[in-house]
Amino acid sequence: MTELTVISAAAATPGDAPYHARHLIGGTLRDSAGGARFERRSPAHGTVASTAARGGPAEVDAAVAAARAAFDAGDWSRRDGKSRAALLLKVADLIERDIERIARIETLESGKPISQARDEIAGAADLWRYAAALARTMHGESHNTLGPDMLGVVLKEPIGVVSVITPWNFPFLIVSQKLPFALAAGCTAVVKPSELTPSSTVMLGELLLEAGLPDGVVNIVLGYGDPVGAAMTTDPRVDMVTFTGSTAVGKAITAAASGTLKKVSLELGGKNPQVIFPDADLDAAADAIAFGVYFNAGECCNSSSRVIVHEDVAEALIGKVVALSRAVPFGDPLDPVTKVGAIISPEHQGKIDAHVQAAVAGGAELRLGGAALQVAGLEGQFYQPTVLSGVRPEMPIAREEVFGPVLSVLRFSEFDEAVRLANDASYGLSAGVWSESVHTCLDFARRARAGTVWTNTWMDGFPEMPFGGMKESGQGRELGRYGLEEFLEAKTVTMRIGRASRAPWVETPGRS
Known part of the structure; x- marks a missing residue:
């Protein structure tokens, strides 16, 4: 061990009061109805880093209901790209304002170095800004070659309610690889961070409220994969699941989601x-x-x-x-x-x-x-x-x-x-x-x-470049325009225009 470079503790304990993380449901931060909680100890220092509300089926039901109602009401899903982008840009500014606060809780809960956590939070802010650009530039297609009296239009519409399930290793960065792209597309969401690192996602929820996101557009439920993640995966009111984590859990999510044939996007393991x-x-x-x-x-x-x-x-x-x-x-x-x-x-x-x-x-x-x-x-x-x-x-x-x-x-x-x-x-x-x-x-x-x-490099990443795997490393892509497309459905609109008409399929007596 003397041959290694080891940085000893600067102080006996970090001395922070534990952060208390609560669910965000329908625009309100709340504890679980029964008062259930769990705590997270720092893997480096052994001290209590945070306590969190422990959710269950009741919290998932309320969060999904809020997301479904918000999407169907259309205040966000039918909002113009300019105003969606403006809110995402405001969130990016708030993230940068709170880098130190978010980075510190990430370090305490995950054990990652504080300098790395700061860089990741700053990188997350850039992802929100890039997603804002996509909100203003997404578009469909038109087909003007179908004949003199026909016009085809392909609309790109938000897929609906998205369950976002994130891991413990990059809690703030990975939610920022998913959520702003879903929001740019016009989706609403229910988010479950890992029970090991719940707090920075709740801090993001606080910033979303401060930025003025409509109630119910983003909801956060804290707790364990069973029952919270399982309920978010199988609920028929959810249109899509996006998950980052182990390949084994990804396979289980795919199987569970098959009952409602909802879309699944997975970023899983690697042996790179x-x-x-x-x-x-x-x-x-x-x-x-x-x-x-x-x-x-x-x-x-x-x-x-x-x-x-x-x-x-x-x-x-x-x-x-x-x-x-x-x-x-x-x-x-x-x-x-x-x-x-x-x-x-x-x-x-x-x-x-x-x-x-x-x-x-x-x-x-x-x-x-x-x-x-x-x-x-x-x-x-x-x-x-x-x-x-x-x-x-x-x-x-x-x-x-x-x-x-x-x-x-x-x-x-x-x-x-x-x-x-x-x-x-x-x-x-x-x-x-x-x-x-x-x-x-x-x-x-x-x-x-x-x-x-x-x-001739390793792990350089840019918001513009898509990220995802082949084989058992997953399906779908994050980042880039591909990351936005994951949250969109294509709708074909075929229009007959003008008075010109095709020959009638059914001839009727007296018709000239």
């Missing part, structure tokens, strides 16, 4: 490869690998937890990655210097370690880490930066999502082998390729079965 060719800039690749695997403690669907490196440069690359891994600051997430904070829960830390120990038992070589990390002054759970080499394609560590700061290194000798290894997983969220040859990069990008392919 970075493929390193021998002509790559190894220093740049090593830095991107360290970023990709340790960002958010590896608790990221886009984590580059799999490196597939050419055998000629494998040892050189591993050496660079291990050296960088030792220098990455792990520790107190409230210290701005820290780049990697706490693991979300003791149970998840146990799963991470079980993956690592099974890999070592199966013949993988532990180059660094492989155990819990002790941070002076903190009671929470942390895991060492971990690098495993000698990983074989059939090993679980090479195929399953670890969701922790654990890197698996595989080797290849030929281009086709690299493509085969990259695609040899049930997931298809993202992939990366490193080479000085544009031909190598483009050939790999076209053959990789992944929704996003980065070339």
Whole structure:
């Protein structure tokens, strides 16, 4: 552990009074009818970060009813794009005003570094602004080639009431990848954040009220997947479910939603490869690998937890990655210097370690880490930066999502082998390729079965660029114009114009 960079606690406890998160239903913040609550302890500090109202079927019923009534009334769903955009822009301004408040509660509830949380909240504000632009520029189609007396129009209309279910790893950022796009389209929503990180979503709800969003357009129900998420998925008054989380839960949501044939959009897991060719800039690749695997403690669907490196440069690359891994600051997430904070829960830390120990038992070589990390002054759970080499394609560590700061290194000798290894997983969220040859990069990008392919970089993202996965990494897209289209229905309007008429289908006596 002395070989690692560890940031000790700056103070014994953060000293914050716990935030109390309440449901937002029909424009009112409220506790559960029976007064049920749950608490969230900081995974880094062990102190109570928040308490939250614990919802159930009654709260879901009220929230869905409010969203349905608001959509059908049309105050938002039929509002013009200009006024929708104006409200979304106001929300973006309010988010930026409250960055420090939102970022701090995210750090306390999730364990992510405060500097990272600030960047994510700022990025979320940009998403609200981009969605505002889409609200003013979305359009349908016209078809003027159907004949002299015919005109075809394709309208784009909001799909209706949307259930938005978000995870614990990026609570504010991911709700902002979904909700503003749904609102730009004219939908209404019921939102359920993870029970591990409920508070920043409720803070967003407070900002929506302050911005003047009509009552019932956005509702928030706090609680557990069963019963809250389950009810939001099966309610026949809900027209669509958008979910980010594990592949297993995504499959369960798809099955549950099939009873009402509602639309489902899913952003799920990943086992994302970075493929390193021998002509790559190894220093740049090593830095991107360290970023990709340790960002958010590896608790990221886009984590580059799999490196597939050419055998000629494998040892050189591993050496660079291990050296960088030792220098990455792990520790107190409230210290701005820290780049990697706490693991979300003791149970998840146990799963991470079980993956690592099974890999070592199966013949993988532990180059660094492989155990819990002790941070002076903190009671929470942390895991060492971990690098495993000698990983074989059939090993679980090479195929399953670890969701922790654990890197698996595989080797290849030929281009086709690299493509085969990259695609040899049930997931298809993202992939990366490193080479000085544009031909190598483009050939790999076209053959990789992944929704996003980065070339000579990793995890650069922009609101304009769609995001989503292939295979078991999900269905549908977020961000970009595609992210808006997810929340729209196409309606065909076919019009006969003028007095010209086709020949009658039925001839009647005396008709001239």
